[in-house]
Amino acid sequence: MDAQQLVWKGAIPLQIHLHESEVTTLPPPPPLLVLAPRIGYLPLLVPQIRPHFSSALPPGVDTVWFEYKSLPLKWYIPTGVLFDLLCAEPERPWNLTVHFRGYPGNILIPCEGEDCVKWSFINSLKEAAYIINGNCKNVMNMSQPDQLELWRSVSNGDLEAYRQVSSKLKLGMIEDEYSINTNSITLKSQARSAETDVAGQVRTVRIPVRLYVWTINEDFEDLEDAPQIDSWDKISYLNRPFEILKEDNKCFTLSEAIKTLLPELFSPRNPGMEEERSKVVTENESTAPSEDTGVRTEDQGGRASASLDSQSLANLAEIKFVRIQGIEPRLDIPFSWVANNLMFPEYFIHVCVCFGTLLFDYIGDLRLDRTAKEMAKAGKLLLLDCWVSPFCMRVKIALGEKGVDFELQEENLFGGKSELLLTSNPVYQKVPVLLHEGKPLCESTIIVAYLDETWASPPLLPPCSYGRAQARFWADFVDKKVFDTGKGIWGSIGEEKEAATKSFIEILKQLEAEALKENYFGGDTFGFVDIITIAVTSWFPVYEKFGGFKVEDHCPKLSAWIRRCMQRETVAKVIPDPEKVCEFVAMMRKMHGLE
Template identity: 60%
Template structure:
């Protein structure tokens, strides 16, 4: 099952319908949109070699400064495509309609991107950060040969899980294992790394898990995901780049709920509610009286709407991105004050 889960992550893709922005159209009539299948673990700038030839006869002369938007909202190129989709489309839109621009780069919103080189730099830098969080240093990434580093990057660009599985053990990343996930975690690429800690019966053990958490907070409640308003500014999204201290204690299961609670205590107190959970009359009366806690409406990882009771070890060993970060998109109803 674990091997299947990792395979699904690597094969996961989003159908895109790419429109050329009207200000970049230099032909008549305007070209129809391009249809592209984008990998979830990939990045939008890596699609440019596919998209630009399609629109080349319609572009005005001049130097390109390419960027994408969704309903006028500029998309950050260094966030994996699947994470952008999970974060911005509460109700999944297929195909996902994006607009490509070849001029007018919004440098006040987006950091510069020089195509594949910038994306590769971002990936390797994230890999170093992740290894430092897990192992306390990044020497295995730094000591990786140039050819191995290139092959690792190529495996990610091409969605080649077999090649990645051959190369990633050289990074010697730590892994998390416990009695709740041992059988499922052993066959995933991340689980084939060296485990830095020995198992001691009854002992509480910790591991640091690299997590990037994206939180969109809404002031108004909603019944259906299709009622979630379109986002129009990155200011509406809180971004946490913070490790989770994974607690491993024999006989206890550290869950996704525990992990998110460590990152978002203001939304995951003892009386906080998760959408879909039933509360007792006493809980309801107390919540109505205080109205301090918010409500988590949606947690999405790799396109999956997660149950918070799932063992965090399974999530880590199967749903991490290739740079060993776990990307979690959360939609919350803000606390009432």
């Protein structure tokens, strides 16, 4: 049995208790013992849990959520990762409390069942695909049956089915071109088959890593004495790529990966602080065994852990432990082996890293994403994106029209917003956010106008002040009338939906008659209002589906304009598959209790 098979078979015994405030019978129901897959998600256990406690529940609508020692558990984090995070000393069975009432909406984003979990998984898969390939087209272009089969294989723990369908994504694995000998354990090359455009193994150099980093500001000898995490604010949740350079015979270790992924914690900063840290470490060297920092060296063969050495880690950090898939691996293990064998089904490697007291003052630095810092130095642009957002589509189309290179970071809005998004847009905490030279810009119309001012050619706004004012007027009209009214179609039922549909059609007629005088809203040239509006039309199939009408029946001139815009490469490559958008909105309707 290979390592990946062991990972997929990994499970955690749970003992689930119904919260005492929701018990309506005497005696109370006994706890339920469940074996939870490590790669699974807690909401997927609800069909097993609900029947056991249903007779004891108070009247009302079920809104299931879990907690551990009064901490609500984030449903989009894999069960195994939650266990590794919250149990410093593994507890078996893991005692969890289930609630069917009183959902903590101020802490957890809503979860209305398996569809929400599925979409969170798919969004994470898109993030990983973008990190690996620079785009997520392979995921976006998956057929509906393949997407369902992929999710079914994950929810059922069927590795063979997963391998078969995931190979079509062509994300591939890293070639492990070397083997090492560590304590008589040989890690040999892992041969994997994948569908490729060329013969041989798909090779990647960017590995998606999801880090969960926290610090313990107390001294303790045994993990069972470690203080309990009682707030999610104590954990920094980071998505970062690890780049493996194609150097001949170069072995990148797990320790090197951690050092590279967390440079904020492994680089000297304040000389005075460094002197104090060095003093503390020196005083403890004689009494602290190497295992306390997670570092082991080889007695024979001469190869020590490559990066956690006296010049870097020893001066700054005390690692209490690193956990991946429930194990605390040697830090000198090749990172390619970790990537090939310990990744989760969405192609992320989830790494839990606990630091000791030396880093207490530094953990806050993790909220300043290094990607933004590096791109600021290089003068590059970084767009925080969500594939289904028409507001993000506007920015991508405008960047394409300007011919400006940019990096894209897909945000998982259902699986935890990145620290970079939260710090870049602290007011609304929404996408899109464009970082130019490290400076954040928010709101799509503002970003598009900024791009037009910064890169003058080709111009998007009219040359005269009156023309620019008119363009901004119609952009505002599209946002306040077209998009907001469209939301009323899919976000309501009954008479309210009928009224929204009627109003939406009248608004489109007004837009067509008053603003679309020529081939484009700006005349004969594709421009600012076209970009603002064409992105919103990506949701027209949704409005048509739930409103029971066709735009072309009421606004043929506007429909012809849409087809004209879709012939532009900058537009066609950004607008997603209508079926995917409709599927996404159907899930949103379920979340809002509309289906």
